[in-house]
Amino acid sequence: MSKCPHCGGEIQFSVEKQKVHCNYCGADFDASELVQDTKKAKKVEDLSQKETLSGKSYLCSQCGATLLSFDETAVTFCSYCGSQNVLEDKLVVQTAPDFIIPFSKTQEECIANYKEAITNAWFCPNYMKSDLVVNRFRGIYMPYELYNLHFSGDCVNKGEKYADFKDDFIYYDQYDLHSEVDSTCNGISFDLLSKYYDEYSQSIPFDYKEAKPFNSNYLPGFYADCKDLDESVYDEKAIKIAENISRRHLMHNPVYMNYNCQDPKVPYQITERKTGLCPVYFTAIRDKDNKHLHYAIINGQTGKVCADLPVDFKKYLLFSILFAIPLFFFVNSLGIIFPSIINGFALFAAIAGTAIFLKQLIKCNEKEKRDKDIGYYSHKKDEKTSKEKTEKTKQAKGIIFLANFGIISMLILTGVLVISGKAFIKLYGLTGFHYVASFVMVVLLLWFFLFNFFANIKGRVQPDFQIFDNSFLVKIIPSVIIPTIIVILNPISDYYYYISSVISLSLILLSFYDLVKLQNKLASRPIPQLEKRGGDEHE
Amino acid sequence: MSKKLLLFLIMIAFLSVSFVFALEDNPHNETPVNLEEEDMLYKNSNNSYEARIVDHANLLTQNEKEKLLKEMIPLTDYGNILFFSTDATTEEYYAIHVYQSFYGTSTGSLFMIDAEHNKTSIFSEGKNKQIITNYKVYSIDKSLSSYMSQKNYYGCASHAFSKFNTLLSGGIVLEPLRYASSVFIALTLSFLLSFLFLLFKYKNKTNINQEELYDFHHTQGKVTVNKTGTRHDDGPYPYNHRY
Ligand SMILES: [Zn+2]
Ligand SMILES: [Zn+2]
Numbered sequence: 001m002s003k004c005p006h007c008g009g010e011i012q013f014s015v016e017k018q019k020v021h022c023n024y025c026g027a028d029f030d031a032s033e034l035v036q037d038t039k040k041a042k043k044v045e046d047l048s049q050k051e052t053l054s055g056k057s058y059l060c061s062q063c064g065a066t067l068l069s070f071d072e073t074a075v076t077f078c079s080y081c082g083s084q085n086v087l088e089d090k091l092v093v094q095t096a097p098d099f100i101i102p103f104s105k106t107q108e109e110c111i112a113n114y115k116e117a118i119t120n121a122w123f124c125p126n127y128m129k130s131d132l133v134v135n136r137f138r139g140i141y142m143p144y145e146l147y148n149l150h151f152s153g154d155c156v157n158k159g160e161k162y163a164d165f166k167d168d169f170i171y172y173d174q175y176d177l178h179s180e181v182d183s184t185c186n187g188i189s190f191d192l193l194s195k196y197y198d199e200y201s202q203s204i205p206f207d208y209k210e211a212k213p214f215n216s217n218y219l220p221g222f223y224a225d226c227k228d229l230d231e232s233v234y235d236e237k238a239i240k241i242a243e244n245i246s247r248r249h250l251m252h253n254p255v256y257m258n259y260n261c262q263d264p265k266v267p268y269q270i271t272e273r274k275t276g277l278c279p280v281y282f283t284a285i286r287d288k289d290n291k292h293l294h295y296a297i298i299n300g301q302t303g304k305v306c307a308d309l310p311v312d313f314k315k316y317l318l319f320s321i322l323f324a325i326p327l328f329f330f331v332n333s334l335g336i337i338f339p340s341i342i343n344g345f346a347l348f349a350a351i352a353g354t355a356i357f358l359k360q361l362i363k364c365n366e367k368e369k370r371d372k373d374i375g376y377y378s379h380k381k382d383e384k385t386s387k388e389k390t391e392k393t394k395q396a397k398g399i400i401f402l403a404n405f406g407i408i409s410m411l412i413l414t415g416v417l418v419i420s421g422k423a424f425i426k427l428y429g430l431t432g433f434h435y436v437a438s439f440v441m442v443v444l445l446l447w448f449f450l451f452n453f454f455a456n457i458k459g460r461v462q463p464d465f466q467i468f469d470n471s472f473l474v475k476i477i478p479s480v481i482i483p484t485i486i487v488i489l490n491p492i493s494d495y496y497y498y499i500s501s502v503i504s505l506s507l508i509l510l511s512f513y514d515l516v517k518l519q520n521k522l523a524s525r526p527i528p529q530l531e532k533r534g535g536d537e538h539e
Numbered sequence: 540m541s542k543k544l545l546l547f548l549i550m551i552a553f554l555s556v557s558f559v560f561a562l563e564d565n566p567h568n569e570t571p572v573n574l575e576e577e578d579m580l581y582k583n584s585n586n587s588y589e590a591r592i593v594d595h596a597n598l599l600t601q602n603e604k605e606k607l608l609k610e611m612i613p614l615t616d617y618g619n620i621l622f623f624s625t626d627a628t629t630e631e632y633y634a635i636h637v638y639q640s641f642y643g644t645s646t647g648s649l650f651m652i653d654a655e656h657n658k659t660s661i662f663s664e665g666k667n668k669q670i671i672t673n674y675k676v677y678s679i680d681k682s683l684s685s686y687m688s689q690k691n692y693y694g695c696a697s698h699a700f701s702k703f704n705t706l707l708s709g710g711i712v713l714e715p716l717r718y719a720s721s722v723f724i725a726l727t728l729s730f731l732l733s734f735l736f737l738l739f740k741y742k743n744k745t746n747i748n749q750e751e752l753y754d755f756h757h758t759q760g761k762v763t764v765n766k767t768g769t770r771h772d773d774g775p776y777p778y779n780h781r782y
Binding site for chain 2: 120121122123155159160163169170171172173174175176177178179180181182183184185186187188205207245246249250253255256259266309311316319320321323324325327328330331332337338340342345346349352353356490491492493494495498499501502505506508509512515516519523
């Protein structure tokens with residue numbers, strides 16, 4: 001570790017001054033002025049000519065994360081899981097990254113941003129901005145990698161045009177579209193930490209123009225994490241991103257459109273892959289049940305906040321009840337509280353609740369899939385997944401089958417209704433039966449349609465769409481069925497209407513608890529366990 | 540997806556057709572109703588609503604008329620109540636005209652038996668109309684068919700009036716239930732809207748356009764086109780043509 005050239009005291013990087021500051025004599029230096037401690041490190045490990053990154057490593061015995069510290073302050077808890085079982089491990093010497101973006105926002109500024117974000121999210125539990133949580137933010141340099149891609153030369157894309165229609169055949173002429181292209185796409189970046197979900201790292205982008213060549217003098221006063229992903233992990237993804245950008249550019253050119261070129265792109269090649277450290281204030285907040293974590297991440301360069309926002313059910317309940325008071329007077333003033341209307345409303349609410357639930361469910365599944373993506377499971381593939389997948393696909397197909405069955409039976413019922421319509425009118429005149437029956441049918445149709453739609457987005461069966469053993473469905477299905485049965489039976493006494501509506505509506509109200517629970521699941525992760533992570537990270 | 544949407548729209552169209560069917564109104568002629576003086580009549584002194592039996596078709600015995608009138612009296616608490624019968628020897632009447640010729644647009648209900656066509660009709664006006672809705676009438680009508688097939692006209696009328704009573708008395712008794720339902724509706728609506736508001740508040744503002752952050756330079760020369768070959772699709776699918 002570097003020492004103060006004046007007094008030999010411990011130094012720290014000061015964010016306000018953007019200078020290296022001596023805690024003892026108070027002298028300030030430019031980070032680049034100071035002699036780096038790399039030479040010393042070289043002596044220790046005798047690495048090649050390359051610069052090195054060295055620090056004291058602390059290992060978390062709960063989740064297996066390691067943090068590097070560069071001064072005398074010890075790591076007392078794990079930033080990734082909140083555990084206090086952190087052991088001082090050893091002195092780690094790594095190949096130094098290519099660049100570093102120093103912290104330019106102070107912890108106070110960033111915490112203020114974070115508190116504002118939490119306050120703006122009205123339903124967030126108060127403990128999320130308690131001092132206990134806020135004081136646990138630590139400045140950590142996260143390992144990132146930066147891609148530079150380039151292509152220059154003859155860019156060939158395929159196209160075709162309708163030529164002729166002859167002898168029951170349609171003929172297309174095929175073409176090669178050549179063009180001299182010189183294209184660069186720089187700055188596509190990814191984090192190199194498996195435990196640091198891409199979702200977060202992508203949402204707090206850094207400005208790489210401010211990146212400086214790596215200099216260990218920026219490190220004291222902060223922690224750093226060691227990369228545990230291979231640098232080539234994101235190669236395909238980077239190329240794909242660049243190709244997507246190029247596609248949009250090429251599509252502007254009318255020639256590609258004229259020749260019906262479906263997928264014009266520039267065949268980029270990776271010219272450079274730089275690794276670097278990016279500044280992040282990070283904390284993992286433990287849930288009350290001590291099983292889940294909410295991550296809060298602040299960009300140490302821009303101050304942008306990305307945090308998991310859970311919902312405090314009590315806050316939501318209070319807000320809803322208060323909001324219900326004006327709504328009650330509004331509903332009463334309409335003077336439309338008739339038994340069949342209430343029944344219809346219950347059906348409508350059940351549909352709306354189902355739609356929200358299914359949408360959130362899909363989001364949740366997407367999140368789980370994303371988490372398992374490149375980050376977590378890049379080095380070890382789960383053998384179980386394929387088996388699980390076929391099992392889940394079966395379930396999803398079952399749901400689609402049931403939904404289709406529902407849609408078809410509704411269609412048949414509609415047909416019967418239409419055919420019988422004339423006869424009904426002749427017998428009884430305008431009965432209102434048709435209104436109500438049609439309404440119920442539209443509602444049920446919509447409901448089945450929702451399940452079909454969500455289990456089968458874009459015609460592709462969603463293997464992760466599993467809704468069985470779900471407490472939401474236990475409530476929502478009866479809340480749809482009870483009013484439907486009442487409409488069909490059409491009892492003389494309104495009493496049944498009121499009772500069925502009240503039962504149905506109470507079930508719907510209860511189901512909102514499940515909705516909030518699902519929302520909270522979306523905003524949390526299970527606490528990582530050591531055995532789930534593969535091997536030793538540092539080489 | 541678009542196919543499904545189409546299917547869905549077709550279904551909606553189907554349903555609208557059924558609505559149109561349902562909306563087709565009953566034709567009715569303007570026939571005045573003859574008033575006769577031999578009616579059974581009761582006047583409620585509290586509100587001046589009356590119960591009246593007009594039996595043109597002579598479907599009821601004197602004894603049955605008296606019994607029926609007694610059953611009709613409680614209904615005068617809610618509005619006028621009228622029993623009316625017609626047969627081949629009398630003219631054909633429409634319920635709405637019968638009622639209006641007696642009570643105009645004043646609150647009340649009519650139960651009419653057309654012995655000639657073996658048909659019953661129910662008509663309500665004013666407050667009663669809101670409680671004995673068309674939908675309810677349909678349901679009551681269904682329950683009367685067995686009486687009509689047995690030509691038990693008294694039983695039929697008595698049953699109808701008892702149903703009227705259930706509905707009309709319920710209309711008052713169920714008032715607190717109506718308020719309770721309003722509370723539940725308001726709560727459910729509020730829960731729904733609050734959740735949507737919550738989703739809006741929590742909306743991931745992190746979906747920033749990453750591409751704006753990339754350093755992208757692109758220069759391109761003229762595109763030259765070389766024909767490489769021909770391919771053909773079989774089948775006469777005119778919509779496959781690409782221009
Ligand atoms: Zn000093
Ligand atoms: Zn840990």
